[in-house]
Amino acid sequence: MPFSRRDFVKTSVLGAVAAGVGTPSKGEDAKPNPVPQEHDVQAGSHKRPIIICANNGYAYLEDAYAFLKNGGDTLDAALKVVKGPEDDPNDDTVGLGGIPNEEGVVELDACCMHGPTRRAGSVGGVRNIKNVSLVSKAVMEHTGHVMLVGEGAERFAVAVGFPRENLLTEHSRKIWLLWKEFHSTDDWWGPGLGDPHWQPPEIRDKPQSELWRERIKNLQARAADLGIEPELQLAAVRKVLFPPTGTIHCSALNDKGEISGCTTTSGLAFKLPGRLGDSPIIGAGCYTDQDVGSAGATGSGEENIKVAGAHTIVENMRHGMPPPEAGMEALKRIVRNYNGDMAKLPFLDMTYYILRKDGAYAGVSLWEGYSKGRPHKIAVHDGNLRAEVTVSLLKGYSQEFPRFPDIPEDLKKGSEYLK
Ligand code: ASP
Numbered sequence: 366m367p368f369s370r371r372d373f374v375k376t377s378v379l380g381a382v383a384a385g386v387g388t389p390s391k392g393e394d395a396k397p398n399p400v401p402q403e404h405d406v407q408a409g410s411h412k413r414p415i416i417i418c419a420n421n422g423y424a425y426l427e428d429a430y431a432f433l434k435n436g437g438d439t440l441d442a443a444l445k446v447v448k449g450p451e452d453d454p455n456d457d458t459v460g461l462g463g464i465p466n467e468e469g470v471v472e473l474d475a476c477c478m479h480g481p482t483r484r485a486g487s488v489g490g491v492r493n494i495k496n497v498s499l500v501s502k503a504v505m506e507h508t509g510h511v512m513l514v515g516e517g518a519e520r521f522a523v524a525v526g527f528p529r530e531n532l533l534t535e536h537s538r539k540i541w542l543l544w545k546e547f548h549s550t551d552d553w554w555g556p557g558l559g560d561p562h563w564q565p566p567e568i569r570d571k572p573q574s575e576l577w578r579e580r581i582k583n584l585q586a587r588a589a590d591l592g593i594e595p596e597l598q599l600a601a602v603r604k605v606l607f608p609p610t611g612t613i614h615c616s617a618l619n620d621k622g623e624i625s626g627c628t629t630t631s632g633l634a635f636k637l638p639g640r641l642g643d644s645p646i647i648g649a650g651c652y653t654d655q656d657v658g659s660a661g662a663t664g665s666g667e668e669n670i671k672v673a674g675a676h677t678i679v680e681n682m683r684h685g686m687p688p689p690e691a692g693m694e695a696l697k698r699i700v701r702n703y704n705g706d707m708a709k710l711p712f713l714d715m716t717y718y719i720l721r722k723d724g725a726y727a728g729v730s731l732w733e734g735y736s737k738g739r740p741h742k743i744a745v746h747d748g749n750l751r752a753e754v755t756v757s758l759l760k761g762y763s764q765e766f767p768r769f770p771d772i773p774e775d776l777k778k779g780s781e782y783l784k
Contacts, residue, residue, distance in 0.1 A: 417745050420743065466638045478625060484505045489518070490518070648675060660718065678695050727756070
């Protein structure tokens with residue numbers, strides 16, 4: 366029987382748990398997970414105007430802040446920020462260059478809320494249109510609806526003037542192809558019996574650490590065959606083994622106290638076609654109430670939908686909770702949904718970006734980051750542009766699923782594997 370991806374996931378996870386092999390790369394991660402513990406929470410400054418966003422929007426904050434300060438609309442300011450990563454082919458989590466779904470097709474989700482006019486727009490599962498955040502605004506402005514999905518959303522976008530374009534960059538296509546070839550030996554993708562890289566199923570009998578090494582080396586060889594640049598090969602392997610998430614949320618508040626927010630994403634890498642995450646869901650990926658404030662999310666979309674995260678946070682603030690506590694309370698609901706099960710919680714993560722109407726803000730996350738040295742961050746511009754580490758509910762780092770092993774030093778050489 367061939368060694369399928371399902372077997373691979375099962376053996377590596379169970380193997381790692383039972384035998385303590387295939388353990389994580391950092392010494393401290395190998396210790397048992399800590400008991401859930403709250404970190405100190407702190408509120409940000411209370412200045413207006415102010416824009417907050419996920420850290421991949423940092424480079425676009427300066428322009429957007431100038432626009433807002435000169436009287437620009439709050440939603441347009443937020444959209445200026447998120448359009449940056451949408452246009453950037455090298456950000457493979459948003460817009461052009463996003464990692465595609467399991468069929469190799471890029472499908473984008475976005476939503477926005479305009480506080481001053483109390484309106485909202487949203488699009489989900491959109492193909493061939495890069496700036497879906499702007500399409501969500503067009504839904505808000507040019508239709509009597511709030512949400513359009515799939516083919517209808519694409520046709521609407523074209524009707525209002527957005528160009529159709531190929532969103533799959535060569536780099537993302539190669540990562541997808543690598544994933545496709547790797548993820549199953551039950552189909553005809555990937556090298557066949559005649560290929561020198563083909564391996565018989567008895568590799569299962571080898572110890573986990575050896576299996577990891579072989580898997581990584583084989584994947585690296587395939588990545589090279591596919592023409593992925595040497596310094597990006599290990600990063601591609603990592604994306605195949607641990608499909609990345611990534612998104613951008615942005616909220617903007619002007620000096621009059623008007624507030625808006627938007628969120629845009631290519632969603633979970635290699636998702637099922639038609640899968641919508643939290644990003645296009647008004648109340649989950651983004652929620653803005655002109656009377657209270659605005660919040661948005663990046664992270665495990667399915668978890669955030671279940672707690673209606675952004676709406677929960679805004680309602681918490683409405684009832685008097687300061688931004689950090691409002692966010693922590695939503696994170697606790699995610700923990701509650703798993704009864705605090707520390708065997709499961711490390712495999713999900715969530716970051717909330719929170720802005721209250723008076724300019725108080727917070728960035729909170731379930732875990733401190735992906736690993737030491739890669740903390741979750743919120744980017745802020747209130748006249749002073751900066752990135753701040755978020756405050757986490759739990760101490761420690763989210764784990765990839767299954768846990769990533771030590772990468773042998775010789776394989777790491779010359780490769781930016783965390784890219
Ligand atoms: N929340 C996004 C989604 O689930 C992914 C992410 O934020 O990383 O589609």
